[in-house]
Amino acid sequence: MTGVAWYVAGRLLQSAVLLAFVVTIGFFVIRAAPGDPVLYLYGAQNISAETLAALRQVWGLDRPLGEQYWVYVTNLASGNLGYSQINREVVSAMLARKVPNTLLLMAPSILLAAAGGVVLGTTACRRLNTATDYVIGAVSMVGYSTPPFWLAILLIVLFASTLGWLPTQGMATLGAPYRGLAHALDVIRHMVLPVTVLTWWYLAAFTRLTRASMLEESRKPYLMTARMKGLSEARVFYGHALRNASRPVLTVLGLYLGTMLAGAVMTEVVFAWPGMGLLTFSAIVQRDYPVVLAVFIVSGAAVVVTNLVIDLLYAVLDPRIRYA
Amino acid sequence: MREQLAEVWRVFRRQRAAAGGFLALAVIVVASPSIVVLSRIDPEAISADVLGRPSLAHAMGTDYLGRDILGRVLHGVNTSLLVGASVAAIALAIGLVLGTTAGFYRGSIDHVIMRAADGLLIVPTFFLVLAVAFIFGGRLTFVIVMLGLTTWPQIARIVRAEVLALKEEAFVQSARALGAGDARLMFREILPNTLPPVVAMIALLGSSAILAEASLSFLGVGDPNVVSLGQMLTSGLEYVTNAWWVPGFPGAAIFVLVLLLNVLGDGLNVALNPRLRRGGV
Numbered sequence: 112m113t114g115v116a117w118y119v120a121g122r123l124l125q126s127a128v129l130l131a132f133v134v135t136i137g138f139f140v141i142r143a144a145p146g147d148p149v150l151y152l153y154g155a156q157n158i159s160a161e162t163l164a165a166l167r168q169v170w171g172l173d174r175p176l177g178e179q180y181w182v183y184v185t186n187l188a189s190g191n192l193g194y195s196q197i198n199r200e201v202v203s204a205m206l207a208r209k210v211p212n213t214l215l216l217m218a219p220s221i222l223l224a225a226a227g228g229v230v231l232g233t234t235a236c237r238r239l240n241t242a243t244d245y246v247i248g249a250v251s252m253v254g255y256s257t258p259p260f261w262l263a264i265l266l267i268v269l270f271a272s273t274l275g276w277l278p279t280q281g282m283a284t285l286g287a288p289y290r291g292l293a294h295a296l297d298v299i300r301h302m303v304l305p306v307t308v309l310t311w312w313y314l315a316a317f318t319r320l321t322r323a324s325m326l327e328e329s330r331k332p333y334l335m336t337a338r339m340k341g342l343s344e345a346r347v348f349y350g351h352a353l354r355n356a357s358r359p360v361l362t363v364l365g366l367y368l369g370t371m372l373a374g375a376v377m378t379e380v381v382f383a384w385p386g387m388g389l390l391t392f393s394a395i396v397q398r399d400y401p402v403v404l405a406v407f408i409v410s411g412a413a414v415v416v417t418n419l420v421i422d423l424l425y426a427v428l429d430p431r432i433r434y435a
Numbered sequence: 436m437r438e439q440l441a442e443v444w445r446v447f448r449r450q451r452a453a454a455g456g457f458l459a460l461a462v463i464v465v466a467s468p469s470i471v472v473l474s475r476i477d478p479e480a481i482s483a484d485v486l487g488r489p490s491l492a493h494a495m496g497t498d499y500l501g502r503d504i505l506g507r508v509l510h511g512v513n514t515s516l517l518v519g520a521s522v523a524a525i526a527l528a529i530g531l532v533l534g535t536t537a538g539f540y541r542g543s544i545d546h547v548i549m550r551a552a553d554g555l556l557i558v559p560t561f562f563l564v565l566a567v568a569f570i571f572g573g574r575l576t577f578v579i580v581m582l583g584l585t586t587w588p589q590i591a592r593i594v595r596a597e598v599l600a601l602k603e604e605a606f607v608q609s610a611r612a613l614g615a616g617d618a619r620l621m622f623r624e625i626l627p628n629t630l631p632p633v634v635a636m637i638a639l640l641g642s643s644a645i646l647a648e649a650s651l652s653f654l655g656v657g658d659p660n661v662v663s664l665g666q667m668l669t670s671g672l673e674y675v676t677n678a679w680w681v682p683g684f685p686g687a688a689i690f691v692l693v694l695l696l697n698v699l700g701d702g703l704n705v706a707l708n709p710r711l712r713r714g715g716v
Contacts (some may be wrong), residue, residue, distance in 0.1 A: 373559035
């Protein structure tokens, strides 16, 4: 086999081990929860001990833990994430409804922030140690340190309660008969505040990262070579330095896109946005363990797979990594 | 070593923002616990003055039970400081030991430790802590331990990289030639020299721990027996339109603590990392 094939095989194996790690940790943490799930669901009702025992037997809760783990893993391998007794629904169907909503919120925020952050970070580095640099640095530091839930509250007070311009809860106006374009506009109005909160934080993160990465590149000798060849400053800066500085930025962009599914618990809870974050939160509060476990596994898997794709892309694009 | 410290202090002091952040933080760390202890503020003392505006008697106003918000914020700040410091200490202890061990011995030990670190960096740890805190009850010590146990990989990675470079240095080789054992080499010779890049990380770990604890309390899985800024923020949320100060000040306190620690971490990073000191393009 060639170097690339070995590298790819190694990374695939590593990802598989990590996935197994995520599933195992999740399963045993949830099963370590105190209390009997059957009693939790039916304990308050007047049900005989025989019925409870029968329920345990039907659900497989009387079998040894190792066997339960094996059943869960084999079900998982065939795409079965379990059944929520509390919501009386197949877990994968619940997730399938929520994932698009979360992506609708997260993807625009992250992409918008990445584009803006690269522009701001590059500008700051271009005008290093000037007023522009300091202002961008100060604002991104404040943005990076703002608790998202607090910013959400400030925005709700300002734009929704005081000015009355924007809706604060949910994804669409309840009971409104909107169709087609009107519906899309309604959803967009609901998106404005949560997307602002998310973009604010991600923008600060991307700005800081781009500036640091550009600073690191701007000291390397190849830039002097480029200058000695007589290239214009703009060419040296945007053509050479930015090109190399964009690699860590792309890595982090990939990471953020990978953690998208798990990333917005706080924002979704504050704005009652019906996505994965809110689902997780309500599942935890309701002690809906199959859902908690499924969200944990799905979001963990998304990160593992994104990491794998990023690494493989680099191996293809950059020969230095392939043979290292 | 002395000269190096002086140099670090000189660079650090020149960064006004970081030095200011350090001073402000030092004042808070000293003042907040002393005020609470010396004046014996009871955060649960209620009064008839419900939802009172900020005034001379109550600088931050009173909440829906007539409790003095300033007193509660001070208690909450103490809780946050405790969380930040303890989580950073736990993560630091585990990260230093595992990072040094991994870098020093390499081989399969290194492999196991670093794969575990990768695993923890990849699983959604906030989810994990949220779920575990809810299932087992979010006592403060429990939350602190959980946060510490999930954040050490960041320290371990930096330490390991430093150890790999330091291991080959002449002073380590000469100590080995003098007959120093593995433990002495690792913890007396190498470990102290890995500290500079770790120091900046400690401030950032502290700030993210404070934010994580505030988020947990905000979601209602914090410790009900401790005054927490996140919990004050949630319980004040419904008064936000007619008494902004009830959720406003606790939220501002979280923001200020996190901001000061981040500014401090940034400043330390520049002061301790020679590559960042000189000018750019």
